[in-house]
Structure formats: C-alpha cells, structure tokens
Amino acid sequence: MDRKLKYLAAALFAAGPLSLTAPLALAQQKNPERNVYYGETHVHTSWSFDAFAFGDTVTGPETFYQYSLGKPVAHPGGYQVKITKPLDWGAVTEHAEYMGMIQEAMDPGSPLRKNSPVVAEAFKAGVRADPLLAFKLLSLTIAKGETIKQLANPVVAAPVWKRIVDIADKYYQPGTFTTFAAYEWTATPNSKNLHRNIFFRDSTKVPQVPFTPLDSTDPSALWNWMDQQRAAGNELLAISHNANLSDGLMFPTEVDHTGRPIDRAWAEARLRNEPLTEMKQVKGQSETTPGLSPNDEFANYEVFVWHLLGRKGPPPREYGSYVRQAYKDGVAMEQARGFNPFKFGVVGGSDSHVSVVPYRQKNFFGVHGTVDDSPQKRIDGATVLGLNSLWVTPAGLSAVWAEENTREAIFDAMKRKETYSTSGVRVAVRFFGGWSLDAGMFKQKDWVKSAYARGVPMGADLPAKNARAPTFAVWATKDPDSGNLDRVQIVKGWSMHGQSFEKVYDVAWAGARKPDPATGKVPPVGSTVDLARATYTNTIGAVELKAVWTDPEFDPSLDAFYYTRVLEIPTPRWSTMQAVKLGRVPPSGPGFSAIIQERAWSSPIWYTPSAEARKTARPGVTVADLKKQGSLALSDAQLKELLVGKTVKVRNAVTGERFEILHGTTGRRLITTVNGRPAALTGAGEMMHGGDQDYEIRDGRLRTDINGTEFDVAVYKLGDKYLAARSNEFGYANYEVEPLKE
Template sequence: MRLLLTAMCVPLVLGLHSAQAQVTPSHEAAEGTFPEKPYSPYANRTFPARPLWGETHLHTGLSLDAGAFGNILGPDDAWRFAKGEQIKSSTGQPVKLSRPLDWMVLTDHTDLMGFAPDLQAGKPAVLADPKGRKWYEGYKEGGAAAGESAFDLITNFAQGTLPELLLESYSPGADPYSFTWEKIVKAAEHHNEPGTFSAFIGFEWTSVPKGFNLHRNVMLRDGAARALQMVPPVTQEPYGSTDPHDLYKWLEAYQEKTGGRAVAFSHNGNLSNGWMFPTEGTYHGGVVDQDYVEQRAKWEPHYEITQIKGDGEAHPFLSPNDEFADYENWDVGNLDLTELKTDEMLKGEYVREALKQGLALEAKFGTNPYKFGLGGATDSHTGLTTAEEENFFSKSVSVEPSPTRIEHPFIKSKLGQIDGHKLVASGYTAVWATENTREAIYDAFKRRETYATTGPRIGLRFFGGWEFNDDDLRTRSPAVAGYEKGVPMGGDLRERVGDGAPTFMLVALRDPIGANLDRMQVVKGWMNTDGSLEEKVYDVVWSGERTADADGKVPAVGNTVDLETASWSNTIGASELTAVWTDPDFDPEERAFYYVRVLEIPTPRWVVYDKIRFGIELPEEAQLIHQERAYSSPIWYTPQG
C-alpha cells in the first residue's frame, strides 16, 4: 500500500513543479490572491515586537568624578561589557552581565573633559596647579586619601571654584577637550552594530547650582559625521552656564548646524531640592512662562525615574494613600548635602507630582512641559552597567564589591550623610522599537514608547483606547489589538468614541530568570474642573486568591525570602498578569494621565548578598527586602474642544 501511494503521488508532485516552472506569478499577482490580513500573523507586521533593553546613563574613567575615584576603564571597556563580554573592573575583579544589553548611551561628564586621565597620569598641566597637585597626590596614595581628594575635587566643581588654569586647559577650545570628545565618538562608532547592538553618542551636562541637581543626559541620533561638527557644552563659567535654557540653545544649534537630532533626559529630581519641576514664578534659569514650557516640552521627552541615587516615582508625603510610595526614597537634601530637604521641596522632585502639575501648566499655557516617557538607568561611575541585586558593582570604584563597602557613605557633610547601604541597584530602560538601530530606538524615545524597571527585565505592554474587551486578551499577541484599537504607552488617547470611559489593556510577564509578579496597578492623575489636582492608585489585577477590601486595597502577596541564603521561592505570585480595565471614575471634562506600575514579589536587596558572600554584619537600619518594579510611560487624556 505504501508503494502504491508513493507511485500515485509522484506524477502529481512532478506536475506541480512543472506548472510552476512554466508560469512564475509576480509578487503583485501573488499578493492579490490573499486577503488583506495574511494567514501568517507575523507577515506585514510593522509595530515593535519585543522590548529592547538598554542603559541611558553610564560613566567611564573619562568623567571627572569617576576618574578621580579611580576608574581606569575607558569607553571601549564599557561598550564591550554592555555587549556581554567579561572584563575586569577597575579593582581587578572579573565581572559580566547575566545577559547582554541591546543598546546603550554612554554619558561621560562634559566639564573638564580630558582632565581625569591626565590626573591619573600626573601630567604637567595638572601638577602645575597647587590644587591639581594635591588631588594627584591623594589619588596616588589611594584608599581614604583618594576618596577625600575626589570629594574635594567634586566640591570645588559644585561650588564653581575649580582653578582657572585647569578650566582653561580642559574646556571647549582646548585640545584635550576636543581629543577626548573625538575618542568618545569614535568608540561609539566602533561598537555600533545596526540590527544587533546600538551604541549611542551622548554626554552628561552637569548643572548643579547650589548643589541642587539639574543634570541632563543628552542622546544623539547621529553618527560621527554629525557629532564631531560640535563639541558638548559645559556648565562652568566663563565657558558655560548652569541655566537649562543654555543647554536647549546648544541642542537647537546642533540640529541647525548638523541636520542631526538630539534629546535631553533629566534625572534625580529627588536631589534638586524642588528645582527639577518648577511650576510657578522664578526658578534657576528664568521664569515658568510660555517659553519655558515650550522649550522643555521640545527637548525633554523622557525622564529617568529610577537609578542608583534613589527611586523618583512617588513619595509618601505627596501620596499618603499609596502604600508602595515609600520605595528607595532619598529625601535628605541636595546632591552634596549642603542644604537639607523640607516637605515643601518635594512637590518639585517626584514624577507623579510632576505629571499632575504638567496638566495644570498645559491648561494655562497650552503646552505640557512634563509630558515625558519613563526609563531607568544606573548612573554608575564604574563603567559597568550592573543593575541586578546579586551583581551590583555600585556607584563608584571606591565602593565596588568588598567587605567594607557598605561602611562608606555615598555623601557626608556637616548636615548629615546618606549611608552606603542606601544605594540602589537600579535600573534599565526598555524601548519598544521596530528594529535595533539608533534611528528606531531614538524615534521610540521621541514618541515615549519606553518603560523603566528597577533592574529585572519584566515584559510590559500598556494600551489605551475606548473599546478594549476581554476578547482582546484571548491571544498570545495582544499587541495586535492594542495598536489597532488604541495607542501604546507614551501616547494620547484618540478622540472619544460614544459616551463611555476609556479602556486600557495591561500585559506583564515576569523576568524569565527573576521573581514572580505580585500585582499590576494603574496610577491615575487628573485635574478637576476647579483646577485642583488629584491622584489615585488602582489595584487592577493580582496573583493568587486575594480579595480587595472595601477601599479596593489588595492584601500583601506574602514573603518567601530566605535571608540566610539570599534566595526566594516563586511559589507565590504569577508568571504573567493580564487585564482590561475601565476607568470607574472617568469625567470627560477632566485632563488626566494613566501609567502602569508592576510589582514583583519580595526579593533580597543587594546588601543581603554582600552579607553572605563577605560574612559581614549589616547595619540595623539597612533595608534587606524590597519589591522590584516596572513603570510604564503614561497615556494622556485631553478633553475635546
């Protein structure tokens, strides 16, 4: 029977081949024989299919402070590490990421660019100045002396008292400055591999008036041909300014001269003592007016919500009804602890409050200056973009893994200190880009289709529309309905359909090698018709059989952390969470925004790994357990008319 079937099939197959050989239809004719939607669900797909993981904020030994603390790694080391290679840290320790990144922006400080390598080498240009010689001698001595020397250098920078001789030698117009910028650009060009890894040219503009953090990172969409037509701006007088408007002017000049594209990302509003998100009157650099809101909206489409120096989503003082707002808050003072924090300052420091205040400014000026997407970064000054708790190489070389690193305060002044155990192993940015290229990733930043995590690679989709339903979740590709029926994170809700409330589709997947998920929440902020601003956190979907109480609050997920082994069990939580949610409090007359917060089950912080690996005792006040999280970029609603 088998022989008969084979014999019968041969002429048929041959006939088919023969027919195809005689007539080969054109692509146009072939496409015309299929329906509008092809059978293959992946054919003709144009939306982003997977998140690309990356870093927007990293320093090498070329940065003034990183080099002074002993970082001897250069751009090439940082790029190789981000791409997954094992390298040696500045302290000689072998280190490697658990998984390579897909892209990175390298952001060495621009002020005194080129100085740090010359300091380490004891170049004559450095030793010619008494302060330069003092800093060099401290660096060479190492240990505590090197730390004190580096802090003195940073203090002089923050106070604007750097020696004139050094400023003249390492500012725009000086050869070491230009040579260093060329080195940075060429390294990024060398490591950029379109389709595999995107290496962005960038820098950090380090404005810190009065010690108040107003830093911005800049990312260029372009390659060397454009980037080398200009050198980055600085903040030290007389070569630059700490006024953000001057950075905006540089960005405008860059685009006009080169035909390129650039954006800026601010970060660490928690160390700005209220200056990061001004809302009225004057602020450092001018007045909150039409020009301010338009310039900031144009040049800053993204904000770094979480990093080593604290998490910036929310604060218990501003959000007393949010039991998860007290997460890695740094609320002691400004960047160098020369001025302590007051409650009144917090309003201008945290993302959720800024998003709310942006609604009010939009109603007043017609433009929302705080309409930004969200991402995470490390701000590591080790050249190593490590954001996992068990692989945390910390802020600077002086506090790379060692039995004593927890004893070193991050900053110490006459007014107080921020202890070393408060450093945060955070974070990364996920980008929904159509391909792994500079252009596609940059464009995703511009449309705000990004999200932040504190380190875990949680998968997160968030769409807003007017007609999502549970049927849209009954597929392994909910993004198909998401893009067809709504807008993704970072977008504006389309024109209202009918008289209903907006619907949102939320999908989260745990990190494949990480912890299970506790819950997904929608955070809503809105402006009432009387101009007052409000917020509310909704528990939308959660793991297990828990039941929300009368106020909509869901009980804690539990805790499986074993502090003796720095481990946890995924016997609680869920590997994925999905939901379609309708705003139960929607008012079509009120401006609003919505974003998603995803919480993992409890896991150990990095200090617990240090305790076990080094056999050390931890301070009683050290936090040992936390719930890592992801934050989507918001979706905005604006009343019609």
C-alpha cells in the same frame, strides 16, 4: 580654607584664571509591532573626573561596551566581573565638563600638554595629591560658574569628545547592539541636581564639542543650544535624571531656578528637547514618596535622601522633585494655563561611576570605584561625599519598544516616549489606551497589532472624546531570572480647579486574592523570603498578568494621565544577601529595607479634554473672579486679626473636605479636626496637610510649607465671606474660611 585645600587651589589654578568573545544580544528582524530592547542611558568611566576621584582609574568607554556585550572585564577593585545578561543598547555619558582631562594631563602627547603644559602639570599635581579633594574643588568652581579656561578650550576638549564618539561607532552593531554618541550636562547650581543626559541620533552629525555647564547652568540655555543643533541637522534629545535630588528644582511650576516664569515658551522648549526623565538609578527612585502619596502602600521604595556634594541642611524638597507629582502638576497647568511642560516618558539608568554596572541584587559589586568595591566596605557603610553605600541600589534599566535594534529605531522610540523603566529586572510590559479596546482582545493571536490599530501605546495622547471612559490594556511577563509577579497597577492622576489628585488601581494580580470591598486594594501577596539565608522561592506570584481595565471614575471634562506599575513578589535586597554571606544581621534603615519588591513603570498615556468637554466642567472660583467683584486680599493686620490665636473652619470647595485649624500665637499651626474627626485619629492632618507646622504672616500672605516646600495663602473678603487661594493652585480660590465663634 585649610592648608591642604589651599595647596590644591594653588596647584590647580596658578597657571590660569578661573572664569568580542562573549555571546551577543540576539539580533532581531524589523517588527512593525515592535520588540522590547533593554539598555543603559547613564554611566561613567574614569574619563569622568569624579569617577577617577572615586578610585576608578583604569576603565574607559570601551570597558563599558565590552561589559555590556557580555565579556568579562576588570573591576577597579582588582577582580573580574561579568554582566548577568548582555544589554541590547547603551551609551557612555561622561560628564561634559573637563571630560577626559585627567587622561590628557597624564599623556605627554596630548593637546593639553602641548597647548597648556603649566596647567596640565598643575592639574596632574592636584589629582595626585588628593583626587577627591581636587574633585570637590572643581565641582565648587562649576557650581559657581567659574572655569579653568585651558581645560575647556575646544582645542583640548574636541579630541576627547571625538574619541568617545569613535568608540561608540566601533561597538555599534546594527541589529545586534546599538550605541550612541552621548554625554552628561551636569549643572548643579548650589548643589542642586539639574543634570541631563544628551543623546545624538546620528554620530556623524554631532557638534565639535558638547554644550557644558561651563557654558551655562540654565536648562533653558541648554534647550536653546539643542534647538540650534537641530536646525543645523544634528538630531538630539535630553533625559533629565535624579529629580529626587533636585531640591524641588527639576519640575517647577511658577518660576525656574533663575526666577524666569514657567510660561508657554518654557513649556514648549522643554517638551521639544526633553521627552524623557529617569525614574530609577543607583541613587534611588524618582516616582513618589509616602509624603507625596500617603495612600500608596508601595510608595516607600528606595526613597533616597541625600544632598549632592555632601552639602548639609534639611532634606531636599519633595514637591518639584518627583515624577508623579510633576505629572499631576502638569495636568493642573494644562487645565489652568493651557500648557503642560511635564508630558515626558520614563527610562531607567545607573549613574554608576564605574563602567561595570550592577543591575541585579545578586550581582551587586558597588558603583563608586574603590570606595565600595567589597562586601565588607558596603555593609560597613563606606561613604563618599556623605553618601552611605548602604543607601545605594542596583541600577535601573531602560526599555524601549522599537521596530529593530538600530540607532534610528531606538532613538525614535525614545523621542515618541514608547519607553519604560525597571528597577534593574527585565519585566516585559505592554500598555495601550483607547476608546474601543475590549476585554476579549487578549484572546486574539495578534492582539498587539489590534491594540496599535485601535489605541495608542505608552507615551502617547488619547484622542479627545466627550462621553465614555477610556479603556486600557496592560500585559506583563516576569523576568525569567527574577521573582514572579505580584500585581499590575494603573496609577491615575487628574486635576480640578488647580488641585491635582491621584489614585492607584490594582487591575491584575496573582492568586485568588480578593480586593477589599471598601478600599479596592488587593491584600499583600505574601513572602517566601528567608532572611536567615537571604533566599526566596517562586512558589507564589504569577509568570504572566494581563487585564483590560476601564476607568470607573472618568470625567471627560478633566485632564488626566495613566501609567502602569508592575510589582514582583518580595525578594531579598543586595544588602541582605551580602550581610548574610558575611555572617551579619541584614541591615535596614531610612530609604532601604531588608526585603524589596522589584518593579517596572511605564510611560504615561495622557487624556486632554476637547474644548467642548471642558465647557461641561463644574466652574471654580478664581482670584481673577474675586478681583473683578471688587474683593481685595487681606493685609497683614487683617490676617492676624482673623487667624492668630484662633481656630478657623476651612472648607475645600473642590473636595468638600472640612478642617479646623488652630493658628497659635508662637508661629505654629495645627490641624485639629478633619471632616469632624480629630486629625490625630485620621492621620490626614500630618500626612496630607502638613499637621503641626510653622507659619508666618508676611506681605499679605500666610506662609507655611508641606513636605519642605513653601507655599502661601491669600485670603479675600467678599461681602461677609472669606475665600482663600493657595499659591500652588494656579490662580484658583478653592477655600472657604469661617472663624469659629468664641
């Protein structure tokens, strides 16, 4: 530990052991067909310790609410800013751990100064010496489960939490602007993101102090506390966020980060307490990646690769970190185990650490206090904790369909998952599914009323049917202040025998483009972006798109989900706009480009087969079946004899795909052919199946990885046949293995 760090450690811990003039959003009457309301679920002010360390030393919760209402407010960089359009609702979500403690340490009359003056002075001295270093030190103690007990004392913490709740009440204007009592639970074990934002339905029914990572960093413990709160009459919900930075821990399928099995009780606790996840925020999107979705041409959008707290190491794992894969794993678990822990909806947020949040490319003024408060700093790539400001994107927005703009109506919309996320734009999106929706429904003036009566909205479950395919109605209109619409897509995922699949369908699009007869994909909309001027024109695209679509490949025996994704035409990214203003070449790099396509993502609609429909599914082979027939897994020696230095043929019994795989003698494996063609020509070997990768034979398993996530393969001999089971396919033995004759 260097001298500066030793000084701060001593200073912080010596005293205690570790253990309204602007226009408002329009009020709307109660509407049984529901209105869309745009809001913020995730923002910090100087009352969060890290925001203060990043240079936001002046703003507070009131600043955010004033800004959200459209009032000009001061940016920590020393200039005034104003939101482009007022919000309908929002909440400040300060980090629960050490919430407001800097302000308490500075206030001579605070409970902290009265109860623990030595701790307050040490805390104040550490912050003044180096706020960022002090933040790192505190974060390290939290990650290790240690506590500065005096700062977490309810006598000290409760008054700060009460002020946050009181400020939310002060700005709550039912029918016009809605606020919530909320906070962030910031569990970061080993620098891996497991964060959740906690929302309370009624500010008069909240605990004395929040449950924090100082109490436990285990989500199961948080859910248990939430159950206790609900039993006491305090209705609340959690929103997980930044799954993309969880290093595979946000959506586990076998065991959680403590080693606890993912069983029905775990799934039910998550579903009961955590109906939503954050799809988009300033640190990227959590939908999917090109590695997880190689056939999705729009997957490479704001893919953010960074370790929390600047930790070094390989890129975070993708499996278990992205929403679409979690949905796919969820339906596979439903089929194999009878429960699905990942039936959550989506919202958007900012995670801005300055209370004046940029939601627009053209109005981007940074998100980390004074670290990135000028165009020069941002374009020069100013960093904080290893985070390059060029990677950061404007905030996402949460949209809810609710009867009115009140706490009760908006909370209930979040609870039932009738929500969607946008990249920051205000695209309006409706999505319904049902068994009797028809192509003529949009001709009806009251088509939305009919859709509710005859189907279910985003976030809901289709009632089970055994025969015909479901039909989906999707409608979208452009943001008046942004680009026209390119297309509307429906993303489908389904599962068979522990394997999950996805397909993206273009269902409505602008112009006279024709889908490719072979792939069904619609050609690009084109681009009007002028990179030299960082401008675009709305001479292409559509103002409104709508379609009624029937799944052409529906199998009533298989679990499935559907969600819609709406894309705008290409527009310049903020970094392009600001580079041009500075007379520089627009930058681009991993995770961001000079041109983007803003978008919206709906919550899914799920289909779960009836017991009768499941009986019609083609049976698969399970490990349990093999064991009943007397088959045993090969030992290490037998696996080496079968594989090492040899090429084997592998057939996927679910898809029919055939591979030839060479397992070298130096611990590297290579897929050489796919369906009889050289893998290098198909791209499938690398993109879909891991390509040239390390492997190891240990404990009766061949161990390798895909997209940074390890899995193992057990091989069983049954008579003269070899059958293999992957550990991430929920107990199915889906692969036939045949050694090539030499």
